[in-house]
Amino acid sequence: MIRILLVEPMTLLRGALAATLSLEDDLTVAAALGCLDEAPAMARAVSPDVAVVNVGLLAGDGLRLFGRLGVEQPGCAMLVLAGPDDPALLNRALDVHVRGVVGTQAAPCELVRGIRRLARGERVIDAGLAVAVVAAPRSPLSERELDVLSVAASGAPSAEVAARLHLAAGTVRNYMSVILHKTGARNRLEAVRLAEDAGWLR
Numbered sequence: 639m640i641r642i643l644l645v646e647p648m649t650l651l652r653g654a655l656a657a658t659l660s661l662e663d664d665l666t667v668a669a670a671l672g673c674l675d676e677a678p679a680m681a682r683a684v685s686p687d688v689a690v691v692n693v694g695l696l697a698g699d700g701l702r703l704f705g706r707l708g709v710e711q712p713g714c715a716m717l718v719l720a721g722p723d724d725p726a727l728l729n730r731a732l733d734v735h736v737r738g739v740v741g742t743q744a745a746p747c748e749l750v751r752g753i754r755r756l757a758r759g760e761r762v763i764d765a766g767l768a769v770a771v772v773a774a775p776r777s778p779l780s781e782r783e784l785d786v787l788s789v790a791a792s793g794a795p796s797a798e799v800a801a802r803l804h805l806a807a808g809t810v811r812n813y814m815s816v817i818l819h820k821t822g823a824r825n826r827l828e829a830v831r832l833a834e835d836a837g838w839l840r
Contacts, residue, residue, distance in 0.1 A: 640757045641668040643686035643714070645677055647695060657824040658746050664833070665753065674703040681711045688738075688753050688757035696731055697837070704731070714758035719749075720767055724837075728767060729776070738762035777838040778820040786837050791830045 640660060644667055646652040656667045668684035671677055674695050681689065689707060696704055696718075708716050717738035722729045728739065738756045740749050741764045752762040779787065789799045801811045814826060823829035833839045 643689040644670040645691040
């Protein structure tokens with residue numbers, strides 16, 4: 639029996655997916671959650687073979703939680719459900735422990751087939767989504783520049799950004815100048831908007 643941890647924020651969809659997967663004789667949904675916060679603890683409790691996670695949950699702090707789940711459960715294959723408009727988040731997912739990607743437009747039988755293949759140790763990558771990922775613009779910003787912009791996105795003034803990142807205020811100003819140059823933004827707010835739209839921010 640393949641044990642599945644399902645993490646999907648939309649209650650109706652989560653219920654439909656759980657019901658569909660449970661119809662298969664060799665699949666069982668060991669747990670179904672609406673957010674990633676509880677996933678590491680739940681995975682320790684139910685020992686899933688495959689984790690099915692909506693890629694939208696990887697925004698913000700979600701990628702860290704997702705990565706933690708993969709590290710703590712090395713025997714659990716990670717599969718993300720993603721749409722064609724999610725290439726940036728999908729890029730971030732592929733940088734960690736994902737072994738499978740299935741499109742949200744896929745038929746239920748394709749998801750079932752993907753879960754079985756992952757449980758056998760194979761990789762599953764939706765061809766259409768792979769093309770979208772390759773075509774998506776990569777972030778021109780370094781990890782530290784993304785750190786600075788992520789904190790600045792909260793509206794914090796430069797002095798607070800510096801304090802939270804343990805940097806000098808002048809260093810933060812230098813980083814912001816480089817960020818504006820690399821993104822072509824006219825000001826900090828525009829840089830934040832561009833980065834958020836592209837899915838670069840953590």
